[in-house]
Amino acid sequence: MAENKESKVSTTTLRAYVMIGVLALIWAYFHWATGSIFLTPTNLSNLATQMSVTAILAVGMLMVIVSGNIDLSVGSVLGFAGGIAALSMTTYEFGLVPSIIFAILVGVAIGVFQGALTAYLNIPAFIVTLGGLLAWRGAVKWLLGGYTVPVADETFKAIGNEYILPVGGWIIAAVAIAFVVLMAYRNARSVKDYGLGEANYGGEMLKAIIPVVGVVAFIWVMNAYRGIPVPVIILLGVALLGAFITNSTTFGRYLYAIGGNADAARLSGIDNKRQVLKVYALLGAFTGIAALIFTARVGSAAPDAGVLKELDAIAACVIGGASLMGGRGTVFGACLGALIMASLDNGMSLLNVRDFMQDIIKGSILVIAVGLDMFGRRGT
Amino acid sequence: MRNIVKEFPGVRALDGVSFTLEAGEFHSLVGENGAGKSTLMKTLSGVYPFGTYEGDIIIDDEVRQFRGIRDSEHAGVAIIFQELSLVKELTVGENIFLGKEPSKLGVINWSELYHRTSKLLQDLNLDIDPRVQVGNLGIGQQQLVEIAKALSKEAKILVLDEPTAALTESEVETLFTILRDLKKRGVGMVYISHKLNEVFEMSDRITVLRDGKTIGTHNAADLTKDKVIELMVGREVGNIFPECHHDFGETVLEVKNLTAYSIDAVNKKVVDDVSFHVRKGEVLGIAGLMGAGRTELLMSIFGAWAGKYSREVIVEGKSVHLDSPASAIREGIGFVTEDRKRFGLILEQTILDNMTLAGLKRISGAFLTNRTRETIAAKGPMKSLRVKANSPLTVAGTLSGGNQQKVVLGKWLLTNPKVLFLDEPTRGIDVGAKQEIYAEINKLAEQGLAIVLVSSELPEVLGLSDRVMVLHEGRVTGEFTRADATPEKVMAAATGNH
Numbered sequence: 001m002a003e004n005k006e007s008k009v010s011t012t013t014l015r016a017y018v019m020i021g022v023l024a025l026i027w028a029y030f031h032w033a034t035g036s037i038f039l040t041p042t043n044l045s046n047l048a049t050q051m052s053v054t055a056i057l058a059v060g061m062l063m064v065i066v067s068g069n070i071d072l073s074v075g076s077v078l079g080f081a082g083g084i085a086a087l088s089m090t091t092y093e094f095g096l097v098p099s100i101i102f103a104i105l106v107g108v109a110i111g112v113f114q115g116a117l118t119a120y121l122n123i124p125a126f127i128v129t130l131g132g133l134l135a136w137r138g139a140v141k142w143l144l145g146g147y148t149v150p151v152a153d154e155t156f157k158a159i160g161n162e163y164i165l166p167v168g169g170w171i172i173a174a175v176a177i178a179f180v181v182l183m184a185y186r187n188a189r190s191v192k193d194y195g196l197g198e199a200n201y202g203g204e205m206l207k208a209i210i211p212v213v214g215v216v217a218f219i220w221v222m223n224a225y226r227g228i229p230v231p232v233i234i235l236l237g238v239a240l241l242g243a244f245i246t247n248s249t250t251f252g253r254y255l256y257a258i259g260g261n262a263d264a265a266r267l268s269g270i271d272n273k274r275q276v277l278k279v280y281a282l283l284g285a286f287t288g289i290a291a292l293i294f295t296a297r298v299g300s301a302a303p304d305a306g307v308l309k310e311l312d313a314i315a316a317c318v319i320g321g322a323s324l325m326g327g328r329g330t331v332f333g334a335c336l337g338a339l340i341m342a343s344l345d346n347g348m349s350l351l352n353v354r355d356f357m358q359d360i361i362k363g364s365i366l367v368i369a370v371g372l373d374m375f376g377r378r379g380t
Numbered sequence: 381m382r383n384i385v386k387e388f389p390g391v392r393a394l395d396g397v398s399f400t401l402e403a404g405e406f407h408s409l410v411g412e413n414g415a416g417k418s419t420l421m422k423t424l425s426g427v428y429p430f431g432t433y434e435g436d437i438i439i440d441d442e443v444r445q446f447r448g449i450r451d452s453e454h455a456g457v458a459i460i461f462q463e464l465s466l467v468k469e470l471t472v473g474e475n476i477f478l479g480k481e482p483s484k485l486g487v488i489n490w491s492e493l494y495h496r497t498s499k500l501l502q503d504l505n506l507d508i509d510p511r512v513q514v515g516n517l518g519i520g521q522q523q524l525v526e527i528a529k530a531l532s533k534e535a536k537i538l539v540l541d542e543p544t545a546a547l548t549e550s551e552v553e554t555l556f557t558i559l560r561d562l563k564k565r566g567v568g569m570v571y572i573s574h575k576l577n578e579v580f581e582m583s584d585r586i587t588v589l590r591d592g593k594t595i596g597t598h599n600a601a602d603l604t605k606d607k608v609i610e611l612m613v614g615r616e617v618g619n620i621f622p623e624c625h626h627d628f629g630e631t632v633l634e635v636k637n638l639t640a641y642s643i644d645a646v647n648k649k650v651v652d653d654v655s656f657h658v659r660k661g662e663v664l665g666i667a668g669l670m671g672a673g674r675t676e677l678l679m680s681i682f683g684a685w686a687g688k689y690s691r692e693v694i695v696e697g698k699s700v701h702l703d704s705p706a707s708a709i710r711e712g713i714g715f716v717t718e719d720r721k722r723f724g725l726i727l728e729q730t731i732l733d734n735m736t737l738a739g740l741k742r743i744s745g746a747f748l749t750n751r752t753r754e755t756i757a758a759k760g761p762m763k764s765l766r767v768k769a770n771s772p773l774t775v776a777g778t779l780s781g782g783n784q785q786k787v788v789l790g791k792w793l794l795t796n797p798k799v800l801f802l803d804e805p806t807r808g809i810d811v812g813a814k815q816e817i818y819a820e821i822n823k824l825a826e827q828g829l830a831i832v833l834v835s836s837e838l839p840e841v842l843g844l845s846d847r848v849m850v851l852h853e854g855r856v857t858g859e860f861t862r863a864d865a866t867p868e869k870v871m872a873a874a875t876g877n878h
Contacts, residue, residue, distance in 0.1 A: 250740050253733070257726055260729055261727070263723050264725055265737070268791070269709040270705075327726065
């Protein structure tokens, strides 16, 4: 019987390699076209900072998309949560920490509200969040009275603009490498512990080389400028959390199951509604975090903050291989998608490509990427 | 069709198959799943266009080279696939004339369309409103509409791939009457089916395929069912329902006064005051025709019925409150649902992911998953149920029907159930896999599992059950012990003639 098709794991891995290849091509082109400006520590540091807001949103969005839903409102919610943070620090003087918590809680509350409308009242996610896109944008304008509210607090602005000292970077690198090696060791040992064969320590360590080299290279490049930017540290935290949730928790597995076949998931004892509510709450929290970085970077909350951010986040997920039908996608892919999008923005700005042209090129690349993906899928 | 060879990457699906069909002939094509029946017919109908296979397709003494379905339709070939290809949102008439609406300058002549549809339906003695949406028809009627659609193309060759899988007995009779009539009109028919009773009732000739090769073409009169099964599986088949004796223990599950209401018509009862119990080690068969309320009964116990329902469920002597599948699973109820593609599997995910889904928290832990522990857990049923796949990471959608069904069964065994519901556990799977599942059901019962079996195949219910409960329009109309349950008695109860 013809049942020896490749497994999901290897196709996903293959996809990741193809995307890394595409990214390398884009970088090589920009490096050449900008006269060796693109691949300098300074620019790469900027690039990493620029992608962080979109990528944080994309990590949350990915989980929503995997569950077979969508959120069109994150751009507006980002604006609203940013406005809340700015006002509570300036007008209401709640202080730094309470304001940060407040902004994140607002994101969560909106996520829970919209998630509940989708999951429990069965209003399609597209409609609920399309309404949210309009309503929360209106709410920001109302909240800020149509004005831009500047934030003076230097500590707050550091969230968007400061760097971790190089020593801190190396400490993080050491922790990350220790973690990777530990995981490789555990993987190898568990094979033996569970009686699935002999432990292959050498093989697992070999596989750990790529992430270890990646970590070292990343920290080295960041430190060559001014250290890891704070937004990038936050992004790394969010991305690791997202990867952990999707790969290693029952909640994550349930999201894939619900997106893959909601009926089968429900009949397997999964409370689909609750999982959907939770995933919207999570995206809300990430949106709150992204709002803080966005506001801190700009140094003010504006009525139009975050406009079109939802589309960047969705595009990042889709370029990263997520299916809008649900059930498929990875956090790694979404981050890579965000990096590709940010690279295009950054490179085209360096090349002084006109604003409208940038939009046309980005739009076209989105469609081409997905088109090629569908084409490649048909062959298998 | 002469010496057809069709290859897919890595597999030779058809290996020099020849097949002839005469005008007015009813020719059945049988074989296990994966034997190449559907592939052969897809070659005939141009789904696999000329050039992708070797060999010749000859219709009316002329070699044909179909580039697609349109070409084969022009040559008079109509095919009805296993999966219905009707647009549920469109009306019967719109479906029948889809792609060839009577029109002038692109403007559809609706009155002619519906007029011609009524005439077509009348010709077939079908009492179906041409203006009703297909989605509002029962699955059996949809199948008949599909046939009407095929005939509207004035087919000379009609290929039917498992057309009766979803039909009730009376719908099957209607279908057969139509087919007999078509035969008289000279339409040649290729009939693919797992149901040998039907094959023998209708066929002039029977061709058996196995592993992409023609095993033989015989006049139906020269064959017996046992002989056909032997040809299909390539080995002697004894009684396909193994003899076994179950020792019953305590009552595991008792259901009292279950009433369930229709989803669409809120006041219509689909199950009406049904009570029953099942004991440790016992197989309770639930027989009934389509619409008798069997699936609704199981769904309501499981807390998964979408309409209103009320009942008392007692597990091991304790009244339990079940309001969701999760709570039912916690109490030890497993439910191998019908229609594995729709309700059972996540087709794009691996065997591993599918098998551990229902019991994930038991296998892995409440919060974190553990791949290694899951792999070990999934390997158990993969081995005991003999799932044919390279590894637990094989994607479920690439498996054959029988193996997919085993994955669903494995999923529920991994929840460690006390009671297992089986809803149509062998629909659309080949004889070999059926036998394996029958053997597994008996083994599970011997190990002390209480089993509730729903099946539309009467021999299956009678062959496996220690006790048979019969439903008719939502009510219990008979209950028989294994010794008492004759096909005649059960069918009488199922049709309400008791």
